[in-house]
Amino acid sequence: MPDPTPLPPLSDPALLSDIAEIGRIKAVPRILETVAHITGSRFTAIARVTDTTWTACATYDTLGFGLVPGGQLMLETTICDEIRNSGTPVVFAHASQHPRFSQHHTPRIYGLESYASVPIFRPDGSFFGTLCAIDSAPGDFDEAHILRSMELLAELVGNYLDTEERLEKAQVELSDAHQVAELRDQFIAVLGHDLRNPLQSISIVTESLELEPHSDRQQRMYDHITASVTRMEGLVSDVLDFARGRLGGGIPLALRTADSLDNALQQVVNEVATATGRSDIAVHMQVAGNVMCDPNRLAQLLANLLTNAAQHGDSTAPIELDVQADSDALVLTVRNGGHIRSDRLASIFSPFSREKGERPRPGLGLGLYIAAEIARSHGGTLTVASSEGAGTAFTFRMPNVAA
Known part of the structure; x- marks a missing residue:
């Protein structure tokens, strides 16, 4: 069986993210083994298919086809590009006897006889890629039955993708929220600490003014300033106590x-x-x-x-x-x-x-x-x-x- 066409090492961040997303789905290996079992195929894969690339995200290979996650095929050599454009699955058990695919370039290039590939859609309807199975030997399966079974498994993969995306998004949002909360609490602690210095200076000045002669009006002003400073000191103390509690140290005691x-x-x-x-x-x-x-x-x-x-x-x-x-x-x-x-x-x-x-x-x-x-x-x-x-x-x- 011919080796897949070699391509340069994968470096596209978006494709690497797609491979990682499939890799986080624990059920994928069992899904690929199930496809191999029901089709009799020795190579199965989940592929990310775009308008320019075909990339293996997960593979099951006892055929020696040689593709591993991250491996790529030239898109124009595959049938998956046609599936991406039409949204229609392709299943055949014996390419050389098939009225259409006996003349198709893909079975000729890769030496395929049996082939089954169904589209994978995300729950929002967007196309992700294909779930496929190939072998160099003819398949012994009912094409209609294989089609229904693989469509069900492809739908399962699509739903897993949606779950993984939402979980990753939630984890990122939670991490961001924790960072924001920590920075906020640290800011409050620093703010409360730094506010005490000018307050102490004001207190010292007001105490000095109290010792000097002053009019009734000045006394009223002094009383007003003293009351305001006392209230501000209480607010700053509350802020510091709040920050200590939130930062995990607890409010300190002098027992x-x-x-x-x-x-x-x-x-x-x-x-x-x-x-x-x-x-x-x-x-x-x-x-x-x-x-x-x-x-x-x-x-x-x-x-x-x-x-x-x-x-x-x-x-x-x-x-x-x-x-x-x-x-x-x-x-x-x-x-x-x-x-x-x-x-x-x-x-x-x-x-x-x-x-x-x-x-x-x-x-x-x-x-x-x-x-x-x-x-x-x-x-x-x-x-x-x-x-x-x-x-x-x-x-x-x-x-x-x-x-």
């Missing part, structure tokens, strides 16, 4: 044995009451002994929960704070009369989880996310329960390992 945690938490209650105008915060605390924690971070957690209750809860219902601590655990619960819809509960601790159309509120929408991260850093949990009748309760639980 120590706190012997007056209840006093620190009560101070937070007083500050939030003043800042929000809520004088109806009912407090019940029973803190027995020491608590191993970062008191500043727990104060931040409580401030975020109380501020959230004041801003989003029912303003006509009091806010309740219950703190219970003993040698085993610390449990802190903030209740308010508001109600959170069930479809929002799953994402309540996600960053920037405000609903579209929600009226603007102070802050970045990171309070609950940061509170949950503080809870996690303490080895604890922050959960929420909400119903129209009972209102909303945020509960922080952590083990207490204080000596």
